[in-house]
Amino acid sequence: PKCDVNFKSMIPDLIHYKYDPRSLAIGDFNDDNWPDIVVVNYAADNIAIYFGYGNGSTPCVVAVGDFDKDGRLDVTVSNFGTNSVNVLMRFQYDFFANQTTLSTASSRPIWIHATYLYNDTAIDIVTANYGTQSASIFYGHGDGSFAKPSTYPTGFDSFPLAVVSGDFNNDNQMDLAIANYGTNTVGILLGNSNGTFSKQSTLSTGPNSHPYSLAVGYLNDDTVLDIAVTNHGDQNVEVLLGNGDGTFRKQMTYSLGAASPYSVGISNFNRDNRMDLIATSNGTNNIIVLLGYGNGSFGNLILYATGSYSTISVAIGNFNRDSRLDAAVINSDTESIGILLGLDDVTFENQTKYPILGSPICVAVGDFNSDTRLDVVVTNTNGNTLSVLLGYGNGSFSNQMVYTTGSYPQSVAVGDFNSDTRLDIVVANMGNNTVSVLLGYGNGSFANQMAYTTGSSPQSVAIGDFNRLSFKRSVE
Template sequence: MTFSTGSLPYAVAVCDFNNDTRLDIVVANQKDSNVSLLLQYNRGFLRDEMTYATGGGSVLRYTVADDMNDDGHLDIVVANYGTNDVGILFGLGNGAFLNQMIFNTGSSSHPSCIALGYFNRDTQLDFAAAYDGIMTVEIFLGSRNGTFARQVSDGIRFVSTPLFIASGDMNGDGISEIVVAYDDNDNVDLLVTYNNVSFENQMTFSTDHWPSSVVVSDFNNGTRLDIVVANVYGNDVSVLLGYDNGSFQNQMTFSTGSYSLSLAVSDFNNDTRLDIVVANQNDKNVSVLLGYGNGTFQNQMTFSSGAGPYSVAVGDFNNDTQLDIVVANLAGNDVSVLLGFIVIGFMNQSTITAGNGSRPQSVAIADFNNDSRMDVAVANSGSHTIAIFLGYGNFTFSNQTTFSAGSKPMSIAVGDFNNDSRSDIAVANYDSETISIFLGYGNGCFSNQSIYSTGPESYPYFVAVEDFNNDTAIDIVVITQGTNNLGIFLGYGNGTFSNVTVMPMGYGSDPFCVLIGDFNNDRKLDFAVANEGTDSLSMFLQTC
């Protein structure tokens, strides 16, 4: 099934945004600078999209949904590459959102990717942001009121632009580390946080050619987090199994389609083993690799999507206990939904239209209107908006409601930033060098965006949300490709955030994505940043 979104849908996410127990879809429309939200109303059928703007020139590069302010409502977080900030649309629990609240990531930072995590043991979601413009990563520590305090980095600079970051507790210390994949660099780095602001020297692990997306999960039931990376020019995924000390084995590669840009992880065949889905842009399809539970995977199965699949997310849209796949199609200005079934794979796609020229770049999923159905938030880079699609619970979504974001929003993330149990949104605006924050009203609508600078020439590319400093407030992390930095906006728990704290990723690293997690089981959130420029993943392990 196909549903219209905004122009250039860059990323997609799946969540129950209106608390109706039905999954909805959010799409980041890069060209429109908004997110499209498709709310499900009955077993996969979607209402017309709602859009939420992330500000003119925001150039959305990434989006993610979570409860950023502990109010019980899912919020949308977007990386506003163009406006150098991360935006959060706070959800009202009914599929509606407040206008985005903006968290500045610094001039020319250009946040391109965001990962959520817990970087300071305060139970509040924080986020790490990868900066395309200044080639670094920063942490934003969250508070219960939905604000985030930017933690300025003290020296991590990437040699390539970070494309994607992910997070998880890789070393078991209770604090999330960051995995970084870079532009034009065949490595990923692990960054370990040690003082809520800074990172130890990154550890570098080889991948195949040009890693573009990274996810952290446990693929071999080994009680330690592992890493999977999509390699654009390798036409494969790299799997790096984790050791107890936060380091990783050499990669194993598994073939996918052509120009693999985005991936997600879940159990598609209900065998309690994690599987992988990958969006293949050149082949106009997705690959599904079923896992054996020991860190290895079957040969791929492929399923058609729309034109230019760019971002992928997973959820059960028709309440049949089978996971479905949502794909943001950059060239088609729509979203495809592939219904899953256990024997063969997935049904034909369902497309959500984001609108002509919207260019959705990133998508997040949450329940924005508290109807227990998952909704979708999309960062539309072409229309400089975020679009909200409220889910009907039957695999269909409402038409999008759009909200103005910054210029060229590239990434979107969701969390509860102001502790009202409503989902809010953060967006990275590439061209405006800002992030936009949209506070959700719990009815599928959002406040006007609040804007936070990511720095001059930062070009924020990716945004993620998590509580990095354990103050119970959701923080935002942004990747700025222009400055090769990771930026952190610490949340205050009221929907506002600190100024961005920058963590350099190294000249030429081109970070593009960040993931957050406790990679070493020390109960501290760590960062993983994907660096396109150096084909590497940077890991930042937090130590205090």
């Protein structure tokens, strides 16, 4: 049966700081079965992790994963200012023991993505490089170290902002999709069986559309992956339905009125087994939900007030264990995180806001201390740091723990890079063109960073198993 979803607002007394939070993600970082939140604070140059208590009281890129296979979640962050990616691993005793920095040269990495792209049990990293208009892949060795990057151009003046992965042509090889803000296209790089990628093919999103972010999911129930795109310039959300051969067709665009969208997510909010869309916006003091019909089309906009003029990022999770999906949003103008708890009629309670230190820009989630509760990691652009907040499992989080990254960290991703079953962190550092890897100890702490050089201006990073190989590659 179809169940509607509502959210209610819980607003505590606030302490206001000009932290300018930009992005967040959700995960169980301390293994307590409660979702936690990680936030990037753009102005304060750090990331913050709020550990969840499970009662809904929880307060722009990072990613999480077990990079060293020690059973503990690690974190990866992209650093725009230092052109690097950080990986934080071996989280124990409330800190990360190891941190690795991967240089991206002058690439200005702005987005980072971590996933298994080559099926060799070692997580790999992908960065979207704003400075060199390219995407770089760091193949993982499975011990927390990485090979020198393989870089693929995304086109002159493409200025890629985001990258996601999926098998778009059903050949059991992972492919990449890239939001090219400058050239108004979505770029597709199809994966080959030898760990390389084909030349980018592009799909136009329209003149001056400026695609900003991407999400991948099954939007029309045909077992073929589809893509949802936020177009910042056209102020709409666009749905691209997959044909199953690596090509896509435009299904429809949905105008957001005066709102300029940033992030987009895919989830089933009303429990009807059909995927819905959620988007953050700038200029309208709300977030937007579009309920899916299961055929690739969506209903009218449903707006939820955030009290913020610039809500730029959103993450979805069940923060209070009531079987309803909740939302966490980044409010950059009020420098806060808002928690909106889901109700039963596709609505949300009024949000509870939590102030955020610094200038967060990206967020990821994972269980960093093996307590089955989701924790949060956030990159802080101006402070050259990332913040980890351990979740309590009831919707609340512990105080943040701060780790040094490269210069101007952007995106962060999480995975097990050294095959120890513990999650590690990787960061794209745009300022010094590096990638930082921090190995997790499995207790919520991470090791000092290890750095790897990239191309120019890496801004985004992703992880995945791209090469399906078990041998090691040389690491810089």
